[in-house]
Amino acid sequence: MAAGAGVTGVSGDGGGSPAKLNLAYIWMISAVAALGGLLFGYDWVVVGGAKPFYEAYFHLTSEALIGWANSCALLGCLVGSIVAGLLSDRFGRKPLLILSAVLFGVSSILTGWATSFDLFIVWRILGGVAIGMASNVSPTYIAEVAPPEWRGRLVTLNQLTLVIGILGAQIVNLLIAGSGTEAATTEALRQSWVGQFGWRWMFTAVAVPSLIFLVLAILVPESPRWLVKAGRIEEAKAVFKRIGGIDYADGQIADVARSLSHEASGQAHWRELFKPAVFAVLLMGIGLAVLQQWSGTNVIFNYAEEIYRGAGYDLSGIMFNIVITGAINLIFTLVATAFVDRAGRRALMLWGAGGMAIIHALLGGAFFMGLTGPLVLGLTLAVIALYAMSLAPITWVLLSEIFPTRVRGLAMSVSVSALWVACFGVTFTFPLLNRALGAAGTFWIYGLFCLIGFALIARFVPETKGRSLEEIETQLGLR
Template sequence: MATSARPQTGSETHTGAVLLVTASAALGGFLFGYDTAVINGTVDAIEDEFNMSSGLLGFVVSSALLGCAVGAWFAGPIADRVGRVRVMLTAAIIFGVSAIGSALAVGPVSLTAWRVVGGLAIGAASVIAPAYIAEMAPANLRGRLGSLQQLAIVSGIFVSLLIDYVLADSAGGASGQVPWGGTAWRWMFASAALPALVYGVLALQIPESPRYLVKKKHFTQAREVLQRFVGGDTELRIREIRRSLAGGDQAVHLSDLRGPRLGLLPIVWVGILLSVFQQFVGINVIFYYSTTLWQAVGFSEDSAMLTSVITSVTNILTTLVAIALIDRIGRRPLLIIGAAGMVVTLGTMAVCFSTADGSGDDLALGPVAGPIALVAANLYVVSFGMSWGPAVWVLLGEMFNNKIRATALAVAAAAQWIANWLISTTFPALADVGLFLAYGIYTLFAALALIFVLRSVRETKGRELEDM
């Protein structure tokens, strides 16, 4: 491709090449989504297998998130020292090992331990993927390419739920024996080793981030990567990166994020709150516990699993809508539209479940409230999938300057995993009281998220990372 000193346009960038490498990096999101949903098909089976209370079940289900928070926290500083690609490769190996360990678990303790180990890998991948994609992508494509992270997450959810459904169907339930031997729920966990292997192989094929290479003063390698995958005036781009990194070639520490607003830089707080609100609206409850929820609506186990698969397909389609819109209308409008939609749909679900009969495993919705709740849940997924799902990851990858990006993103991602853990751990107890309470709380947080975006989130569409 020709080079020039003019700003890049889509025709001047090596779109196909950069799409391939960013899609490979985004596969870390596939692991995230796969692990998020693989537990969905196993929840009732492991509860019976290990005779767990609802509180213990909630902890085991969400235990991976503790590892995710730790993995995310350390991934940024480590990636600044050893590179983005090496962290991806390490994450793939750890996740593959944890998948086999979870499949061989002999009780709640060992299952929890292996899921925490897997969480370390997922947390690291959740930081590295958006950072790497943002650092590889041209400004005019960054929103769409950054959204690949969310597309990979929801695709992982879909594939995981589909495999859960097939395994449960072949065994007559998640607790049953599959025809080739072994319990279905154990094979559900073991199946996660395959995407980990693919992620590791692809991580060996992609180049290091040019901004990391410039930071380490590997200018020749950075120039080659920019010429091959980005195009345009590579010398100008390297000069801009060096300018943005002025004084930032030293190791970045958490202390570098300190600022005047409650001890942190204001932009770091924006990243943290975006992450927390993304989880506090309760989206992962749909994917961790959706089979159990739809049994409450009146579906059998098999039908409830199939409904979960359909919900995940909805999530994929809405993410594709977001990819088409995010570089056209911007990140902030998508967040506003999505938050408003979630307020309405979550509020509808809260009202529907307030009319439910029974509680816990005996919860049942009436012939009118049941279908309305089902429709509202899927519209809620639409609202989230076309907005807060992809847009938050895009913003986290691009909103921080080159000096602090990996470290600030690590802090924001760690906050996201902790928020995810809080929501997932408290849901079973809230559900025992009444699902109307859970969905009512999530409605409140959706409303707060809307107010937060209107007051504090700025648009980043079309801006170069060096201008952040």
């Protein structure tokens, strides 16, 4: 891709010598990788707005079938994250970006025009494979091209595009739903234009940005750190040189080479993840991934209909409230982007986990006392705001930073797989928990997870802001 104008910056890599960073180029290639996050966000949330309509169309009535339709894509996410880990360390980050773009486009069209519930499930799972790949490879690619003082903001860019995708899906859902929200009965909903065709276009709309992502992903360079690991030094040097000049390139290659020299030669193997120092960091990554999901916030996106209906809103109000949640999500992700390289990762994570524990306790109390309407809406928006500026983006930043270069793809694969297993668990069990414990008990459980997460972050998670990836390896005792 064509480089933008050079912008002077100071890099902490390469022996600490000042570098003239081409920030326009860095932001451009990072933004292309972050398009995977946009598609991830759209595909992940579109199901929530389409839910009342495809449930009526496919005659879904039991909690098990409703939970399966809402969570089946997560099995694909798990497969995609595992595949990405196996293939990205061997073939590079760029081919996986391209493959995920193809899968996003194909699965969105096939899901939208599925002729049976079984086919709907199959194509949703295929879309989940694309999400799993993008969630693994996009932040990894960005972290590997970003200078340390910009890495937090650039990796958070992936989360920013993700929430733009979420908001986009919510707006598209609202616009397409239209008069369908006025249907008085399930049968009327099923026979409406939205019940027959509108929900299909909610899914199909993502094919257009998928095509854009595919074209741009073909044009970006391969990750220079992966190129060094693969022995393609001249290609890596050319990418680093375009990012920060010849001195920057030499310093970066020397740093990565030194890091790799402490590790065995050849391809990375799964058994390397069980070396004591690496395994300890891997457990940290798994813990962060599980906490991000069992904080309960994604339930608000995926089951907004049940939550807001239980709070007294009709379908029209529910659809509008969903758009508000997306707007709050976007605003506070921008806050995270502004502060991640200033306040640091650890402080934002502590603030988010602690605050969410309190808000979940209040939200459970509101449902317990039968309070409805604006109070419940306000508390759910507060949870989303805290999540958007902490656990949602910063988890991805930390996962992209803490693993050593040699096994980064494999370690990311395990951590992201744990994330999707946790996400499947929380998504599938919400209808069951809600029926057994009520909304109050369910949100109190999520609050307890946030409280446990706060304690674990305070005890185990280090601050990584402003450090090169190789310096973080040293900080964590990985070399």
